[in-house]
Amino acid sequence: MESQPIPFFVRFRNIGVLVVLIVLVAGAALLTPQNTFIQEANLKTLLALGPEFGIIALGVGVLMVSGEFDLSVGSQLALGSLIFISLAGAGINIYIAALLTCLLGVGIGLLHGLVVVKARIVSFIATLGFMLTWRGLTEILTAGKVRSYEFVQHETFVQIFTGRVGDVVPSQVIWFVLFAIVLYFVLHRGRFGNWIYATGDNAQAARAMAIDTHLVKIVCFMIVGFLCAFSAILQTTRTSAVTTHAGTGWELQAVAAAVVGGTSLRGGRGSMIGVFLGALVIMVIDNMIVQARLPYEWSYAAFGVVILAAALLDLGIEKQIQRAAV
């Protein structure tokens, strides 16, 4: 009556992602013209800009473990930026403006969650609708123009969100790591995390054990909404402006980050360390394409290939699990 060992690829999945990341970084360092990738200026840019995407990807990973998708994260980012800059521009205390923006993000997540679990619309479709809705709303409200605001007047605020710690590490990196740590505890060490996994893995079994799977999914959508709003604050503070194109394409990049990090497209599987590393992989690829001076269209093809490769690998792992079960 011995149980089978956990398949190799499943147990060491995170190490696999880490290897991919190291290979990518080494490749980028060697292959970009004049090795610009590893030069200080670029690394600083990467570490300041990357977390804006990475923070959102962390939330998307958690949501995917619960078995749902949110394709509207890019649009939520744009809308959140607009809200934040409008509130700040209206003369509201900057911290209160940030708080209200985050609350609105949570509210948007609540709406997404309710539509998905109560109206029973598949999240892929429901959030596709919201992706267009929020983006369209942002365009309408800005009339397509760039809105700007001088954040420099709030020195401490700017320092907290976009400053540098010890004059070296961008604050954004600290936030990214901080959220990853918090979500690690939520997902892997808390009761709620076990409910997220159970909901994504076998919702029927979870319900039979009195887990409110609807509530679990709604909260996961709210986590995503909050992180999108937070990222919007980081980005707006850094650029002092909001453009309606902010975050375009991030919805699929975030899914790619989660899948590269070992999150199952069917829910119930994934880890915070994996999603964190997966987000770094996507950040590096994105930066690499810019540094290699390739036209930006290349990134679409690159992420397409990355998603397909990761999904295929995921399929292989699932098969291995099944085989081990026999």
Add this chain to the structure above:
Amino acid sequence: MEGSAQVPANDEEELFDTGSLPCVSERAAAEEAAPTNGQVLLKMVNIHKWFGRVHALRGVNFTVHRGEVVGLCGDNGAGKSTLIKVASGYHTADEGQIFFEGREVKLRSPKDARALGIETVYQEQALCPHLSIARNIFMGREPTTLLGLIDQRTMNKESMEALASMGLRLRSPHALVSALSGGQRQGVAIARAIHFKAKLVILDEPTIALSVKEVREVLDFVRHLRDQGVAVVFITHTLHHVFSVADRIVVLAHGCNLVDVRTKDTDVDELSDIIARGTLGDAVPTTQHAR
């Protein structure tokens, strides 16, 4: 029947006569066989359930005694699953009474049933394949440390103890359920039920799609449960499986009680004949009224 004194006396004849009499031809058979031991644990009286215009349960009576293994049999559509879903709180009965440990109870949700000590193990739907054994056993009831984090150590230790109490020795509480055999999965689901002090475990088709060896494991689990004083309702299509462990067998047909008989008073051929025909005909088990 000394042990059943706590249960309010129900004159079953009267109950049947006051309502509609959909199960009239089987009324004689609906009377219970003598209890095989002990007190009445669960008593369901005159249970009716409609799904739209379908009258799925038409006045079923069902009793389980402490520490007893009851086989619940019948053809597809006989009402077996509906009956146990009423007993486990998934469906509420449209009519009828449920008594547990002598007190009348209302089961409005699976939570209510679980609070009483009724645990239901559904084939395949019970576990999360990509979660570990320990996390499955404690799913929804995870113990936490002072900091509010999951107490993995307690979970691991108690999982292994619960499994060992069923005679199931698995290498590690961290193993994923997907890596277990069908029989072992049933064992994990049952271990979960007994760890949380179930008094009655309902097994819904626990041997379906299992190999011969795995069936034997599951039947052993059932014996372990009985040895620990836990009552078991064992739903199955396969009479041979239930015959080797059940003390008593209840057969439903078309939403009515058809047979309620002690295993030792009948045999597989007689019962399968009755189930196939859906009526008693001449084959009434002769000793069913022994009291």
